[in-house]
Every structure is written in C-alpha cells, then in structure tokens.
Amino acid sequence: MTFSATTVLVLTLIAALVTAVGLWAYSTANRLDRLHVRSDQSWQALDAALARRAVVARSVAMAVAGPVSDPILAEQARRLSGLADRAERAGRTERETVENQLSTALSAVDIGTLRPQLVAELADAEARVLIARRFHNDAVRDTLALRTRRPVRILHLGGTAPLPSYFEITERATPAAATGLAVDxxxxxxxxxxxxxxxxxxxxxxxxxxxxxxxxxxxxxxxxxxxxxxxxxxxxxxxxxxxxxxxxxxxxxxxxxxxxxxxxxxxxxxxxxxxxxxxxxxxxxxxxxxxxxxxxxxxxxxxxxxxxxxxxxxxxxxxxxxxxxxxxxxxxxxxxxxxxxxxxxxx
Known part of the structure; x- marks a missing residue:
C-alpha cells in the first residue's frame, strides 16, 4: 500500500495540528494549575489578614467600652466584639457579608478616642486586608479569564477544580491611619x-x-x-x-x-x-x-x-x-x- 504525496502532506499537517493542539492544551492546563494555586494562596493570605483584623477589632471593642459606663458605647463595643467573633467562625459563603458588617462597625468608631498605638494597629490590620483582597481579586480575575474561554471549557482543561470567586469588602471613608492633616x-x-x-x-x-x-x-x-x-x-x-x-x-x-x-x-x-x-x-x-x-x-x-x-x-x-x-x-x-x-x- 502506497500513499500519494498529497496524502502524506495531509497526514503530516494533521499530525502537526494535533501536536500543536496537544502542546497548547498541556501548557494551558499547567498555567491553569498555577493560577488556581495562586488563587488558593491569595485566599489563604486574605483569610489570615481578616483573622488579624478580627483580633484587633476585639481590642478596639475593649477600648471603646472603657472604664466609664456609657450604654451607647457599651452597645457599640458589644456589637463590634460579636461581629469579630462571627467573622472568625463564618464559612466562605457568608464570610463576605459578615466582614462587611465588621467594616461598617469599625468605621463607626471614633478613632480619636483610641490610644495612638491601637489606631496604628487598626490601620495596619485594615491595610493588610485591603492589600490581600486586591491581590486575591487579581488572582481570581486572571484565573476566570483563562478558565472561562471556550476551548478551555470544551477540553475540560480546568479539571474538577471549583471556580474561584471575588471577595469584596467595604473600605472605610476615613482611614484609621489618618494623620490629622488636611491632605489634597x-x-x-x-x-x-x-x-x-x-x-x-x-x-x-x-x-x-x-x-x-x-x-x-x-x-x-x-x-x-x-x-x-x-x-x-x-x-x-x-x-x-x-x-x-x-x-x-x-x-x-x-x-x-x-x-x-x-x-x-x-x-x-x-x-x-x-x-x-x-x-x-x-x-x-x-x-x-x-x-x-x-x-x-x-x-x-x-x-x-x-x-x-x-x-x-x-x-x-x-x-x-x-x-x-x-x-x-x-x-x-x-x-x-x-x-x-x-x-x-x-x-
């Protein structure tokens, strides 16, 4: 059995195409794996930053309550402490809601009444959360951009890994790290x-x-x-x-x-x-x-x-x-x- 030159050429082109697709699929699958690892690591970093903020929020609640018995401040401190506890125990699905409630409660605190060291700790904790959230969302965006492409979905290159999700959190209107200066x-x-x-x-x-x-x-x-x-x-x-x-x-x-x-x-x-x-x-x-x-x-x-x-x-x-x-x-x-x-x- 012999093949014509045209047949050989066609078979060669098909083999080259299959090889190219295979190489693309292999490199894309590896890239997706790296992106998923990056998303997982960024979530772990965000989770750690949120946990640290909850600890600082509890300290803020104790400072708000203070030695003076004020029913309004006592209620504010109780709510703040309760939200910090809920944030630490919340599952992934409800975490965003609880953390945003904690952000709102922290924004309501008059930081001018806190010790400077506690203000600095709160500012640092909030900044770490916002940085970690920014990098997590960047990782999620990059992962979804590749994972949702039609060829990737058709070939199931993402495997069974769940799609990562964004995490949005409210930023306080007046930063805890405010310097007291009027900036432009x-x-x-x-x-x-x-x-x-x-x-x-x-x-x-x-x-x-x-x-x-x-x-x-x-x-x-x-x-x-x-x-x-x-x-x-x-x-x-x-x-x-x-x-x-x-x-x-x-x-x-x-x-x-x-x-x-x-x-x-x-x-x-x-x-x-x-x-x-x-x-x-x-x-x-x-x-x-x-x-x-x-x-x-x-x-x-x-x-x-x-x-x-x-x-x-x-x-x-x-x-x-x-x-x-x-x-x-x-x-x-x-x-x-x-x-x-x-x-x-x-x-």
Whole structure:
C-alpha cells in the first residue's frame, strides 16, 4: 500500500495540528494549575489578614467600652466584639457579608478616642486586608479569564477544580491611619526595588518643583491609575522612568508597605506605597519615556549598594524609604526566591 504525496502532506499537517493542539492544551492546563494555586494562596493570605483584623477589632471593642459606663458605647463595643467573633467562625459563603458588617462597625468608631498605638494597629490590620483582597481579586480575575474561554471549557482543561470567586469588602471613608492633616490628594503607589547582579538597587534623584534646591533619592515607581492593578502600575512606572520593560509576573511581592505624607508641587499628598522586588541585569536608564512632570523633577539616577545609600544620607540627601540600606538584604532574599514574603510595614 502506497500513499500519494498529497496524502502524506495531509497526514503530516494533521499530525502537526494535533501536536500543536496537544502542546497548547498541556501548557494551558499547567498555567491553569498555577493560577488556581495562586488563587488558593491569595485566599489563604486574605483569610489570615481578616483573622488579624478580627483580633484587633476585639481590642478596639475593649477600648471603646472603657472604664466609664456609657450604654451607647457599651452597645457599640458589644456589637463590634460579636461581629469579630462571627467573622472568625463564618464559612466562605457568608464570610463576605459578615466582614462587611465588621467594616461598617469599625468605621463607626471614633478613632480619636483610641490610644495612638491601637489606631496604628487598626490601620495596619485594615491595610493588610485591603492589600490581600486586591491581590486575591487579581488572582481570581486572571484565573476566570483563562478558565472561562471556550476551548478551555470544551477540553475540560480546568479539571474538577471549583471556580474561584471575588471577595469584596467595604473600605472605610476615613482611614484609621489618618494623620490629622488636611491632605489634597490620597493615592496608592506601586514601587519597584530593582536589584542588579551586584545586589545594587536603582535610585532616582529628584526634587519637589516648589523647592528645587532640596534633593532626595527614591526607588522607581508612582501612583496607580484607575483600573490598574498594582503590578501593572509598577511595570508601567518602571518603563516610563527607565525605559525597562518588565513582565508583571516577574515581580516579587509586595514585600513592604509604607504610608507617607509629603508636599509635592504645592499639594500635600498621602500615599500608601507598596514595594515589589525585581532582579535585572544592570542597564543604563533612559529618560525618553518619562512624562512631562517626571522629566522636570527627576534629575539623576544611580545604582547603589548599602554603603552608597549611607553615603548619600551623610551628604544630606535623604533616601526614601528610610533605612533602605538595612532593608536591602531582605529585598535580596525575596527576589532570589529564598524567602517567603509577607508585607512588612516600613517608614
């Protein structure tokens, strides 16, 4: 039995097509598996952050009740404590409802009557919940986007794993971390600690346009725009400020969280900054893609080791975040994959 050249060609094309589909299905199934793992891990992180907030809420309830017998405050404390208990015991299906009720109860507390340390603990707990919720929802979005594609559904590449679900929680209108200052702008920023082969980090030198004589150094990054995820904002800012294109999936973290209040261009800004780590080959940053304001206030750059950062501080040019020279070893561990990262508050 012999085959014509046309038959052989057709069989070859069919074999190539089957191989291509098989490779695509295999890679897609692996990617889905990784996305499901990411969703599960992000939920575990969110669950831990919610549990910590419940503990702090119980402390707030005790402080609200106080030594003075006030029926209104006593009822507020009782409700707050009860909701914290319910939140810890709630199953996944009712967790969102109970946690939102707890958010509402916490928002009703006059934080001006609490000890500063307790306010700080509450602010940190709430911030961790919001960060964890943001990353969980990002993971869910990415998983659903791939899992719900028609070819994926037809070939059952998702297996029997249940579809992950979003978790929405109310943000308080007046943050517990309020500084008492009247700020003009509140924003979330994504920053990147770039590390080269010599474990040096890239710092940008800049100044407030209103006080050009005072210079300071800072890591790459900037404000998150509407609709952006933290990772998307981080790689966009990295490209704008340096010309370096990064894969959002390559970012490690966030590893640090910093709340800063600072003047800039005539406004007082309150910024919640989340820091990622990224290992790169050393490169010369380009200013070609900077925005007009970035071209105006960014004046220099430098790859710095811990000793270089200390030297800049000694010259009177502040480096942000503070104590970056002491934080670098942790960043090195995180980007090297040798340490599990948990968001750490820095200043």
């Amino acid at each position: 702008s509140i924003r979330t920023s994504a920053r990147v600690v770039l590390l080269d082969e010599q474990d040096r980090t890239l710092l940008m030198r800049g100044n407030d346009p209103k006080t050009p004589e005072v210079s300071f150094w800072f890591t790459v990054g900037g404000g998150v725009e509407p609709g952006e995820s933290l990772r998307t904002a981080a790689v966009r800012e990295l490209y704008e400020e340096t010309g370096y294109r990064a894969d959002p999936a390559a970012l490690r973290g966030p590893m640090w969280r910093r709340v800063a209040v600072f003047p800039f261009d005539g406004e007082l800004i309150r910024s919640e900054e989340l820091f990622f780590g990224l290992r790169v080959h050393g490169f010369e940053p380009s200013a070609a893609y900077r925005t007009a304001i970035e071209r105006h206030y960014i004046t220099a750059h430098k790859w710095c080791g811990a000793a270089d950062i200390v030297a800049l501080d000694q010259l009177g040019e502040t480096v942000y975040p503070y104590d970056l020279d002491e934080l670098l070893p942790q960043a090195i561990e995180v980007v090297s994959g040798n340490a599990d990262f948990e968001v750490r508050s820095i200043r």
